[in-house]
Amino acid sequence: MAWRDAKASRVRLFLFMASIILGIAAVVSIQLFSNNLKDNIKLQSKALMGADYTIDTRQEPTERAQTIIDSLQPDAKEINFVSMIAFPKNGGTKLVKVRGLDGAFPFYGTIDTEPSSAADAYQDLGGALVDATLMLQFDVKPGDSIKVGAITLPILGSLKAIPGSTAISTSVAPPIIMPYALMEATGLIQFGSRKEYQFFYKTAETFDLEAFEKIIDPQLKKEEADLDTHTSTSERLGKRYDNVGKFLNLAAFIALLLGCIGIASSVHIYIKEKLSAIAVLKCMGASRMQSFLIFLIQIAGIGIVGGLIGALVGIGIQELFPYLLKDFLPFSVEISISAQPILIGVFLGLFMSVLFALLPLLRTWYVSPLEVLRVDEKGAQEPFKVRVAVIAAVLIFLFLFSFWLLGDALYALGFMLATLIAFAVLTGVALLFIKGIKTYFPKRWGFAARQSLLNLFRPNNQTVVLVVAIGLGTCLISTLYFTKDILLAKTEVGQSSSNANIIILDVQSDQQDTVEARIKAKGLPVVNSIPIVTMRIHKIKGRLANDLRQDSTKQMRNWILNHEFRSTYRDAMIDSEELLEGEWTSHTTPNAPILVSIADNLVEDGIDIGDNITFNVQGVLMETTVGSIRKVDWRQLQPNFNFVFPVGALEQAPQFRVISTNAADEASSAALQRDLVAEFPNVSIIDLRQVYTIVEDILDKVSWVINFMAFFSIITGIIVLIGSVRTSKYQRIKESVLLRTLGAKNAQILKISALEYLFLGLLGSLVGILLALISSLCLALLVFNEPFAPSMIPFLVILPGITVLVMAIGLSNIRSVLSSSPLAVLRKEA
Incomplete structure (x- = not known):
């Protein structure tokens, strides 16, 4: 009976099935890709690092650290720093990451170059490997030269890839590889320059890296060095992409929920139309269980087939993810197919379709044979307790599935509540x-x-479910545009001279006057000239930093005790700072304690107003007292500091400068950079316009992924809409024919339907955009702490686009309504 009835309603049941296919496809594709990603990270963990383990330090290794490093006999080593380089061929300049390598690094994986022989020859020939994108940008080829500091090197090849790098990580400072032996000759390794020393090691397969790390890493940390193994690095990388997978899974889960809500609504109308037939079956002796199983088998079959089709579609879709995420991945992902996600897809299809259709299905259980004579809206209602039990089962499933995806009960509860609130708001509206x-x-x-x-409120209308489906999909896409604008709010470079858009780093004290003179000679202003003094904490509250490092009961983080702080002195706070406690001290007072201002992030380590801190300022001990606490906005692209000294405290200390200016256009910026790099090869220049462009490009890539997931929700909503149109098709034919019998013309009927779907599309998309607006406003004020200026794209593009789409789908069914003969319907009624 289930099979026969399904054959008669196959088009309608297929649309029920389509409602969950996309959701299952999204979940299965993401599950498969996540599994492939984890497997690839495990298989390629050594190739990701290029070694079995590394030791790195952001300063020249201490004597004790160097002893440990030498005793382990490194197989390769590297010095890297960020600096400006120049292309003599065309005078171009660029901020890059210069990597000086010595030894046969990498031991696993390869340096991919063009020509391929350049990767093996650059150390012997004394040449450079230049990032391939950078070579295209500045129109240079192998055989041209590159100027790094005081030396000029031949370009031996273009660098396409090196272990551990990604397209995103190399966007701001593309890599340049050169021989380690030539690094000193560049003249760029000097006081104040930010450099990193790395030592690479290769071990035997049987070597116990985990036990080795537990012994050596604590010793190195005391010397402000760090040990990383390929296993610990791959674990961190796995956790990072695991979070991406969780986000994508939640987005797919929302699409699946929309499909299930579409099924529940459609089955509700479908069963309602079958109540008279069920009553007849019961009059003929069918039991409750038989009438219930007829439709349960149909829905279960829909779930199994839909889950299977969705799983197969998901297998195909997962091939897109390596392409979508390629800029974020430091390796290429080898795709393979495992059985677990496919079985999960089939199980989800069966379980969720039955679970969400259970309430309307239970109506078949309570149909009375008497209802063969009359079927009304309030007939065959399931008891209140049964309804509560089914709703409770749905909520428990939502929580358990969210917990399985996130692995955290609190986050799962938060996601479930947020989902329920979104659905409740859309339903309420x-x-x-x-x-x-x-x-x-x-x-x-x-x-x-x-x-x-x-x-919109006739019998069997689906206004609520369509508003929820269309609104939630629209909300996902609109939230993307609104939050993207929040993130890009700081990337708006003003045209006034008070806003710096070029930052010049590592200017030595004896270069300051000349650099400022060169800037002014170009007709540009000197916006800021900030002194930088490097120092370490020697003593806090009377306790030596060395003693605190050994104290396992301390509440203070190790980085404070180990960090080489770059501090400054000035007489006033800047825009990114706000005084929280204490009094700001602008100048030192003779024979009085030096009062420093600390950033608010140090308060959690127990540092407070009145505490004494002794700094080691490059060999000279300086005693200070905390006089004030500042709230610092570290997200602003300008120099911010943990410690700010008053004027009169550090002027005699060895220091360098950060100078900022404002260039009105790219031509004047390029001319300034070219001249400064030619005269002062040690300075580094950051053009904030380029940084902002890169930030926007990264956000565009992220938006691609989010849009891709929102696509599932929108398409699911459209399928629910098609299902709703098909479900109420015969009722609409009857209504339209009766209207035509009463004298209505085809144009009037077409206009009625067009306006109905216009209202539905407008309401759903508008509510989704408004919901996104509210959530984005909360994000701006509570999370980003930024003023909110919403994008107009959702209002100008998404709102009319989705409305037109809804109208087109709704009107696609009108042709059969208009072509139906009034006489045929009247005969059927007779």
Whole structure:
């Protein structure tokens, strides 16, 4: 009976099935890709690092650290720093990461170059490997030269890839590889320059890296060095991409929920139309269980087939993820297919379709044979306790599935509550809209407009489910654009001279006057000239930093005790700072304690106003007292500091400068950079315009992925809409034929339907955009702490686009309605 009835309703049941296929496809594709990603990270963990383990330090190794490093006999080593380089061929300059390598690094994986022989020859020939994108940008080829500091090297090849690098990580400072032996000759390794020393090691397969790390790493940390193994690095990388997978899984889960809600709504109408047939079956002796199983088997079959088709579609879709995420991955992902996600897809299809269709299915259980004579809206209602039990089962499933995806009960509960709130808001708005139409019905409107509004709350309408489906998909996409604008708010470079858009780093004290003179000679302003003094903490609250490092009961983080702080002195706070406690001290007072201001992030380590801190300022001990606490906005692209000294405290200390200026256009910026790099090869220049462009490009790539996931929700909503149109098709034919019998013309019927779907599309997309607006406003104020200026794209593009799409789908079914003969319907009624 289930099979026969399904054959008669195959088109409608196929649309039920389509509602969950996309959601299952999204979940399966992401699960498969996540599994492939984890497997690839494990298989390629050595190739990702290029070695079995590394030791790195952001300063020249201490005597004890160097002893440990030498005793382990490194197989390769590297010095790297960020600096400006120049291309003599065309005078171009660029901020790059210079990597000086010595030894046969990498031991695993390869340095991919063009020509391939350059990777093996650059150390012997004394040449450079230059990032391939950079070579295209500046139109240089192998055989041209590159100027790094005081030396000029031949370019031996273009660098396409090196272990551990990604397209995103190399965007701001593309890599340049050169021989380690030539690094000193560049003249760029000097006081104040930010450099990193790395030592690479290769071990036997049987070597116990985990036990080795537990012994050596603590010893190195005391010397401000760090040991990383290929296993610990791959674990961190795995956790990072695991979070991406969790986000994508949640987005796919939302699409699946939309499909299930579409099934619940469609099955509700489908079963309602079958109640009279069920009553007849019961009159003929069918039991409750038989009538219930007829439709349960149909829905279960839909779930199994839909889950299987969704799983197969998901296998195909997962091939897209390596392409979508290639810029974020430091390796290429080898795709393979495992059985677990496919079985999960089939199980989800079966379980969720039955679970969400259970409430309307239970109506078949309570149909009375008497209802063969009359079937009304309130007939065959399931008991209240049964309804509560089913709803509780749905909520428990939502929590358990979220917990399985996230691995954290609190996050799972938060996601479930956020999802319920979103659904509740969209449902509430739809119900209020319907109630508002009923209460304030526009009686003076034309016939077609009034009839279209009446259709929104006619029997078997699906206004609520369509508003939820369309609204949630629209909300996902709109939130992307709104939050993207928040993130890009700081990338707006003002045209006034008070806003710096070029930052010049590592200017030595004897170069300051000349650099400032060169800037002014170009007709540009010197916006800031900030002194930088490097120092370490020697003593806090009377306790030596060395003693605190050994104290396992201390509340203070190790980085404070180990860090080489870059501090400054000035007489006033800047825009990114706000005084929280204490009094700001602008100048030192003779024979009085030096009062420093600390950033608020140090308070959690127990440092407070009145505490004494002794700094080691390059060999000279300086005693200070904390006088104030500042709230610092570290996200702003300008120099910010943990410690700020008053004027008169550090002027005599060895220091260098950070100078900022404002260039009105790219031509003047390029001219300034070219001249400064030619005269002062040690300085590094950051053009904030380029940084902002890179930030926007990264956000565009992220938006691609989010848009891709929102696509599932939108398409699911459209399928639910198609299902709703098909479900109410015969009722609409009857209504339209009766209208035509009463004298209505085809144009009027077409207008009624067009207006109805216009209202539905407008309501769903508008509510989704408004919900996104509210959530983005909360993000701006509570998370990003930024003023909110919403994008107009959702209002100008998404709102009309989705509305037109909804209208097109709704009107696609009208042709059969208009072509139906009134006489045929009247005969059927007779």
